[in-house]
Amino acid sequence: MTAAAITVFVVAFVLIATERVHRVAAALGGVAVLVVLGIVDSHSAFFAEETGVDWNVIFLLLGMMITVSVLKHTGIFEYMAIWAAKKSRGRPFRLMVILVLVTAFVGAFLDSVTVMLLVAPVTFAVCGRLRLPVVPFLIAEVMAANIGGTATLVGDPPNIMIGSRAGLSFGDFLINLAPITVVLLVIFIGLCRVLFRRAFIDAREHMAEVMALDENGTIHDRKLLVRCLVVTGGVMVAFILHGPLGIDPAFVGLLGAGMMVLVSGTQAKEYLAEVDWSTLVFFMGLFVMVGGLVSVGVIDDVGRWAIDLVGDNYFLAAVVLLVGSAIVGGMIDTIPYVATVLPIVEELVASVPDPATGEALWWSLALGADLGGNTTAIAASANVVAIGFAARRGVRISFWEFTKYGSLVTAVMIASCVPYVWLRYFS
Template sequence: MNGWQSWAAIAVFVVTYGLIISEKIHRVGAALGGAALMLAIGATDDKSAFFSEHSGVDWNVIFLLLGMMMIVGVLKKTGMFEYLAIWAVKRARAKPFRVMVMLVVITAAASALLDNVTTVLLIAPVTLLVCERLSLPAAPFLIAEVMASNIGGMATLVGDPPNIIIASRAGLTFNDFLVHLAPLSVVLTVVLVVMCRVMFRKAFVYDESRAAEVMALEEKEAIKDPRLLVQGLVVLVLVVAGFVLHPVLHYEPSVVALLGAGLLIAISAVETGEVLGEVEWPTLAFFAGLFIMIGGLIETGVIGEISKSLADAIGDNELGGSMLLLSASAVLSGIVDNIPYVATMAPITSDLVESMGGSGTHVMWWALAIGADLGGNATAIGASANVVVLGIAERNRQPISFWQFTKYGLVVTVVTVALSAVYVWLRYFTLA
C-alpha cells in the first residue's frame, strides 16, 4: 500500500460509509464529499477518477442508467405502468402475498435477460402503483424485488454487470452462465419467495374494499397515449434484443440504452426536457461519488492488498479456496459496490485458476460470480440495483432507510450464500 495515503483513503471511506449508514447526511452528499476528499488527499486524481477503466467512474453503468431512465420516463407518460399494475393485481386476485410472488418471479426472470438495473427501473413504478391501489407499504415489495433482481441477474452473462467482467476475463459464454448458474438462480428465487412470506408477513394486509375497487377497474382505460406506447414498446424490444445479443453485436449495454433513448425521443413528440426531468440525477451523482471513492482505495493499493491476501490464503486448495472466495466476495461486495470489486478481483482469480491448471469454466470463477452477485443484497449500497430502487422510492415519497433494507438483506444474503456453498460443493467436488 502507498503509505499514509492508503490509511487516509481508508479513513475517508470508513467515515463516509458511516455517514451513509447513519443517514445524518444524505447519501449523495456523503458520497460526493468522500469523493472530493479522495481527490484532495491525492488518493486518486482526475485521470484515474474520470478516465481509468480500472479505478475511475464506470461510465458504462452511468450511461446505461441514464438511457434506461429516459426510456422509462417516456413510457410513464403512456399509462403503461398503470395498466400493468391493474393487470397484476387482478391476476393475483388482489391478495398481497400473491402480488409479491408475481412481482418477485417476474423481476427475477426479467433480470436474467436484461441487466438487473434495467429490470428494477421498469418494475419499480408498477410496484409503487400496485401498493398505492391496495393501500400497502411499498418498501417490502421494493426490497423483495431488488433482491430478486440480484438473484435472477446471476443466471446469465448479461444479468449482472460483474458477470460481464468475469466473462470477459475468463472467456466464458452466455451458455456457460446458463449451464452453471441458472439452476442455482431458480432454486434461490424459490427460497426468496418463502423467506418473503416470513420476513414481510406484517405487510400482507388484505383491504377488501380497496381490492374490490381495483378488481372493478378496466386496465385498458389506463392507457393515455396508444401511439406513444407502441413507439416506446418497439424501442424497448429493440433495446432488450441489443442486450441479449451482446455476445454477437459487441455493443455495450450503455451504448444500446443511449441509442434506444435517442431513437425514442427522435420518433416521438415528447419534449426532451420532460424526459430529462424524469432522470434520477441524485442516483447518478451517488454512483459517481461511490466509484471515485472506491477508485481511491484501488489506486492506493488497499483493495489490491486485500485481494492478494485472499489469494495467498487460498493457495492451491480448490475446495477451501472456492469457499473462501465465495464467502469473502459476498462480504466485500456488501461493503463496496460489486462492480469495482470484481474488476479488481478478476485478474487475481485468473492467476489462481491458471496456477491450479483450470479452464475458463473453473469453479473459482463461479465462486467469484456467486459471491459478488449475492453479496450485493447484503446492504443498501451493495449493488447498483439497490441504489436505484432507493432513489426511486425516495423520489416517490416512500423512502427506504439504509438499515431498513440492510436488516433484510443480511438475512437473505446469509441464507442464499450458505445454500450456494452447498451447491458449489455438491456440483464441483462431490458429484463431479
C-alpha cells in the same frame, strides 16, 4: 496513504449508513478529501479504467431512466399494476410472489438496474390501488432482480465483466448458474413470507374498486405504446446480443433512449425531469472513493492475501471467493469490486491444473458478487436506484431498513450456494 484512504472510505460509509448527511454529500465529501490528500486526481477519477468513474454504468443508467420516462407516458405501468392486482385477488403475499417472479425472470435478461426502473413504477401504482405499504414490495423486488440476474451473462454487470475476462458465453452462464438461481428464488419466496409478514394486510376490501377498473383504459395512445414496445424489444435483444454485436451495453441504453425519444416526440423537459441526477452523482462519488482504495493497493492486498491463504485447496478458494465477494461486495458496489478482483482470480485460475476446477472459481466469484449485492443498501446499483426512485416519490427507505433484510437474505443465499458448488464441481 493507505491508512488515510481506508479512513476516508470508512467515515463516508458510516455517514451513508447512519444517514447523518445526505449520501451524495457523503460521497462527494469523501472524494474531496481524497483529492486534497493527493490520492485521487483528475486522471484517476475521470479517465483511468481501474480507479475512475465507470462511465458505462453511468450512461447505461441515464439511457434507461430516459427510456422509462417515455414509457411512463404510455400508461403501460398502470396497465401492469391493475393486471397484477387482479391476479392477486387482493392477497398481498400472492401479489408479492407475482411481482418477485416477474422481476426475477426479466432480471435474467436485462440489467437489474433497468429492471428496477421498469418495475418500481408498477409497484407504486399497484400498492397504491390496494392500500398496501410499498417498501416491503420494493425491497423484495430489488433482491429478486439481483437473484434473477445471477442466472445469465447479461443479468448483472459483474457477470458481463466476468464473462468478458474469462471467455465464458451466455450458454455457459445459463448451464452453470441458472439451476441454482431457480433454487435460490424458491428459498427467497419462502423468506419473503416470513420477513415481510407485517405487510400482508388483507386488501380484498379494495378488490371491488380494482376489479371495476379497465386496464385497457390506462393506455393513452396505443400507436405510441406499440412504437415504444418495439424499441424496448430491440433494446432487450441488443442487450442479449451485445457481445456478438460488439456494442457496449451503455451504448445500447443510450441508443434505445434516443430512439424512444424520436418515435414518441417527447419534449426534453418531460423526459429529463424523470432522470434521478442525485443517484447518478452518488455513483460517481462512490466509484472514485473505491478507486482510491484501488490506487493505494488495499483491495489488491486483500485478494492476494486470500490466495496465499487457500494455497492449492481449490474448494477452499471457491468458498473464500463466494463468501468474501458477498462480504466485501456488500460493503462497496459490486461493479468496482469485481473489476479489481478479476485479475487476481485470473491469476489463481491459471495456476489450477484442472480447467473445470478453475472455471468453478469464476462461478463462485459470480455467485458471491451477484448475491452479495443484496447485503446493504449500496451494495448493488439496483439497490441505490430503487431507493432513489422511492425518495423521489416521498417514500423513505433507510440504509438500515434495507440492510437488516438484505444481510439475512444474503447469508441464507450464500449458505445455500456452498453445497451446490461442492456437489457440482468438487465432489
